[in-house]
Amino acid sequence: MAWFRNLAQVSSSSLKKQHHHHIHPFSLLSPLASSLSHSHYTTEAPPTQYAGLGPTRPEEKPRVVVLGSGWAGCRFMKGIDTNIYDVVCVSPRNHMVFTPLLASTCVGTLEFRSVAEPIGQIQPAISREPGSYFFLSNCTAIDVDNHMVHCQTVTDGVDTLDQWKFKISYDKLVIALGAQPSTFGIHGVEEHATFLREVYHAQEIRRKLLLNLMLSDMPGISEEDKRRLLHCVVVGGGPTGVEFSGELSDFIMKDVHQRYSHVKDYIRVTLIEANDILSSFDDRLRQYATKQLTKSGVQLVRGIVKDVKAQKLILNDGTEVPYGLLVWSTGVGPSSLVNSLKIPKSPGGRIGVDEWLRIPSVQDVFSIGDCSGFLESTGKPTLPALAQVAERQGKYLANLINNIGKAGGGHANSSNGMELGQPFVYRHLGSMATIGRYKALVDLRQNKESKGLSLAGFTSWFIWRSAYLSRVISWRNRFYVAINWLTTMVFGRDISRI
Ligand SMILES: Cc1cc2nc3c(=O)[nH]c(=O)nc-3n(C[C@H](O)[C@H](O)[C@H](O)COP(=O)(O)OP(=O)(O)OC[C@H]3O[C@@H](n4cnc5c(N)ncnc54)[C@H](O)[C@@H]3O)c2cc1C
Structure with a gap:
């Protein structure tokens, strides 16, 4: 509608x-x-x-x-x-x-x-x-x-x-x-995985996650299905995949443990990446992220996905990974x-x-x-x-x-030979990623080789939140975001499946 x-x-x-x-x-x-x-x-x-x-x-x-x-x-x-x-x-x-x-x-x-x-x-x-x-x-x-x-x-x-x-x-x-999201031609990704690029993707993920939590709490569900439904698999260890895994583990530890206590021991997150996670970040920050994610219960798996089926994916070495929610975040093309x-x-x-x-x-x-x-x-x-x-x-x-x-060159074919001024020059301001549990990474180096400030932990998380709050599109959004963060902190996350 x-x-x-x-x-x-x-x-x-x-x-x-x-x-x-x-x-x-x-x-x-x-x-x-x-x-x-x-x-x-x-x-x-x-x-x-x-x-x-x-x-x-x-x-x-x-x-x-x-x-x-x-x-x-x-x-x-x-x-x-x-x-x-x-x-x-x-x-x-x-x-x-x-x-x-x-x-x-x-x-x-x-x-x-x-x-x-x-x-x-x-x-x-x-x-x-x-x-x-x-x-x-x-x-x-x-x-x-x-x-x-x-x-x-x-x-x-x-x-x-x-x-x-x-x-x-x-x-x-x-x-x-x-x-558009890269799938590298891997069979089954388009059909069975959810991407994370648009608001409707996020809505789909939320609905699926909450549905799986509720289904797994129903009488008559088998142990095997329960384990599968509550296995959230994220493919791609770039900033988006890591941030999503961090959010998910936060949700599990803070909200699922309280509100879905019957199934809390079944839910888990696996992050699959072919190389190192967060490869564009400083080595020290990468190690920190790996340690923190593992501490939060995210299982990091090094592997290449070969095939995706409706209820499981298959890695290059033949390992089968059953899943209830599959989020695909392996970059764009x-x-x-x-x-x-x-x-x-x-x-x-x-x-x-x-x-x-x-x-x-x-x-x-x-x-x-x-x-x-x-x-x-x-x-x-x-x-x-x-x-x-x-x-x-x-x-x-x-x-x-x-x-x-x-200068009068607005209409079609009327700006030929016009002086255009300074060309576009890009200067990288640094990268940030949140990893859950009030922790984030801030890497202010211009590129991997150059020197510069890089931080991890609570201070970085505070910088991350402040930076995004100030960068959010409008005052209306800024207000919404601030109120949402506050409400979540006080009352926990909203778990209604709307
Ligand atoms: C989950 C997530 C987190 C991210 N986090 C960060 C971050 O922390 N920092 C950062 O710097 N970058 C981040 N990025 C990357 C950043 O969002 C992109 O680089 C940025 O959106 C690129 O802007 P764009 O305008 O080129 O493309 P988009 O923002 O993707 O916009 C493309 C537009 O084109 C429209 N479109 C598509 N096809 C057609 C068509 N045929 N006709 C007309 N319109 C069409 C789409 O609907 C959309 O409106 C993130 C991306 C994602 C998905």
């Missing part, structure tokens, strides 16, 4: 806005559109016009189209000058997720809404300005020759509506599509849309950009965040898939595109 409400809101506000702003329906039917309309209308109905936003006129504001509403896209939208540009955001979700705190929502330390911020709050022009929109859709193709993106609506959960397609012309395009784009790529298959985050081979297209990487010709390394990279790229690019607009 939430999807439906969003969609209804977008459609009705879009319709209202159309009266105030020049919207040019595309007059030509593309092959995609005609096949879509044929599949819908079997009678001799006249072909439906393929709706969309046509090119802007010189007297109108130029239009920036942003693909994606993650860290990069949202930071960009926040910084764009809406006196110069109209902004159109296309994304399958109408909010931004504060990912560093997502793991905490899986076990009820934080509520889901505390880590999500609606796009309209981040860039109010999207709800107010007649030429700015948010479209709850997926971009399906990018036509760089015609300055146009192809989109398809998201109608999940709405049985009465089929998806439909539309196109949007852009003056400037910002591709901020993020990445380019999405299928990014793979399909016929543009030069950076090492690793990301969209290749130059020092100003442009795709140099095409006009007016930029790319930021996890989906982009420096072209080999720039001589710069591919930056890590991190929020701090995405956020700073978004901020930089908003300034760059604002300056282009101020």
Whole structure:
């Protein structure tokens, strides 16, 4: 229903806005559109016009189209000058997720809404300005020759509506599509594991975990099933996998022991990693994390997953690991849309950009965040898939595109040869990860080789919490997070399965 409400809101506000702003329906039917309309209308109905936003006129504001509403896209939208540009955001979700705190929502330390911020709050022009929109859709193709993106609506959960397609012309395009979880082609991962990237993933994990706890307490359940249901397996020992394991062990020790005391001796957490956990952190911090996680009851297993079945996974050495909850967190790679784009790529298959985050081979297209990487010709390394990279790229690019607009280059094909100013330079501020039981790691070195401060323990946990509380998207979220932390501390985690 939430999807439906969003969609209804977008459609009705879009319709209202159309009266105030020049919207040019595309007059030509593309092959995609005609096949879509044929599949819908079997009678001799006249072909439906393929709706969309046509090119802007010189007297109108130029239009920036942003693909994606993650860290990069949202930071960009926040910084764009809406006196110069109209902004159109296309994304399958109408909010931004504060990912560093997502793991905490899986076990009820934080509520889901505390880590999500609606796009309209981040860039109010999207709800107010007649030429700015948010479209709850997926971009399906990018036509760089015609300055146009192809989109398809998201109608999940709405049985009465089929998806439909539309196109949007852009003056400037910002591709901020993020990445998708890597499964390395391992059989069964997509079907049986849960990823941890979106709020609905966290909701799925929470529901499954609570269901398993309740099922295992029922009369008639076998010992074997009870052990399996209460075995939570996390694959991937990067910061996300470790933070989730830490949260889970905290939940078990503090809440399960009290509220599910009948089954407390059955529940356990296993973290499977092919190499060392937290490989990007200082050696000392890694050892500390290993010791603390083991102390909290997390079993660390070194292994490579070969196959995933509905109730067990199989490691390379043939070991079978039965599970009731399987969370997959083994890093990210380019999405299928990014793979399909016929543009030069950076090492690793990301969209290749130059020092100003442009795709140099095409006009007016930029790319930021996890989906982009420096072209080999720039001589710069591919930056890590991190929020701090995405956020700073978004901020930089908003300034760059604002300056282009101020200099009169906002419309399509009008900024050729313009002086762009300073290129984007990234300076790593350090990494943090929480490991449960009021402990965290803070590594302030710029890279693995350089010297710098690295801390572990309660002080780091305090720094971790303070840093994220100050970085959380808005005052509304900050308030929610602070209240959630306080409530959890006083009353324990919320274990209702809603
Ligand atoms: C659980 C977790 C914890 C993390 N913790 C940290 C941390 O502590 N510190 C840190 O620096 N980084 C952290 N990260 C990494 C960080 O979240 C990412 O690097 C960051 O989200 C990248 O931003 P982005 O905008 O490139 O991509 P995303 O934030 O992933 O956003 C991509 C956007 O594109 C949209 N999209 C996808 N496909 C389409 C399509 N076809 N059409 C239109 N839109 C589309 C998505 O819906 C989404 O809105 C964490 C990640 C996770 C998952």
